[in-house]
Amino acid sequence: MATTTTTRRRSSSSGAKRSSGSTTRAKTTARQTSAKSNSNGGESNRSKSSSEKSAFDFKGGWLGAAAAGAAIAIAANLGRxxxxxxxxxxxxxxxxxLAAEHExxxxxxxxxxATDDSQTVKRAMMIKKLTHALDKHAHEEEHVVYPAxxxxNDTHDADLLEGEHGYVKTFxxxxxxxxKGSPDFLPKVREFRDMISRHAKMEEEEVFPRLKEGLTDEQNAHITMLVNKEGFKMA
Incomplete structure (x- = not known):
């Protein structure tokens, strides 16, 4: 009877040890699984962080390049x-x-x-250049000289000359x-040139000398500065 009881105790003790071993292995497996999960999560986070950093670097590089391009464009325009x-x-x-601009x-x-009807692209480019030059010149005169x-008290000539600028815009x-290949193109250009030539001659030979004669050195320098200022705006 004692032997049987002892055997049962050993069996129970052995079962308890096996149960304890199983529990320990289960805990170990769980820890390993958790560690692996954490490791995978860390790698995922690192991958995400790397991806975000890469995107940030790309955006930063793009913005930097855009800013540099804008700065170059502004500098080039200022130089022009x-x-x-x-x-x-x-x-x-x-x-x-103003006389130099007339010339x-x-x-x-x-x-x-001097162009012919086949040079349509060249004509178009030159008309654009002419438009810009005359717009700039008119701006200088209308914002400085005609008010002066x-x-x-030379309102009559100021109004007459400024009125002619309206015809310049029409031309x-x-x-x-x-x-630009039209047979009417060159006759229109020639008519326009004649009008500009008469306008410039009146200013240079009559109106400007009369105005300048009545200016002090200080007033003359001030008008020169203002014409330069307005010209730079339109250049």
Whole structure:
């Protein structure tokens, strides 16, 4: 009887040990599974972080390139403006500057008149250039010189000359809209040139000398500065 009881106790003890071993292995397996899961999660997070960083770097690089491109474009435009207005400013006082622009404009007309009907692209480009040059010139006169004429009690000539600028805009509109290979193109350009030549001659030989004669050195320098300022805006 004692032997049987002892055997049962050993059996029970052995079963308990096996149960304990099973529990331990289960816990170990669970820890390993958890560790593996954490490891996979870490790798996933690292992969996600790397992906986000890559996207951020791409966006940052793109924005940096865009900013650099914009800076280059602004610098180039500023350089172009300085060069264009610098050519006018080099002529001297305001009246000399405007006379130099008259001369350059008439030379551009002559280049257009030297083209033939097959050079439609060249004509179109030159008309665009002419439009820009005359828009700039008109802006300088209308915002500085003609107001100065009115201040000097020369309202009649100021109104007459500014009124002619309306016809300049009409000619430019017609030439920009016209077929550049049209047989009517060169006659229109020639008519326009004649009108600009008469306008420039009146300003240079009559109106500008009369205005300048009544200016002090300080007033003359101020008008020169203002013409340069307005010209730079439009260059």
């Amino acid at each position: 403006k300085l060069a264009m207005q610098g050519m006018s400013a080099a002529a001297g006082d305001w009246d000399d500057m 350059a404009t008439l030379a551009l007309f002559d280049k257009i008149l 004429l009115r201040a000097a 430019l509109f017609e030439l920009n809209e016209m077929e």
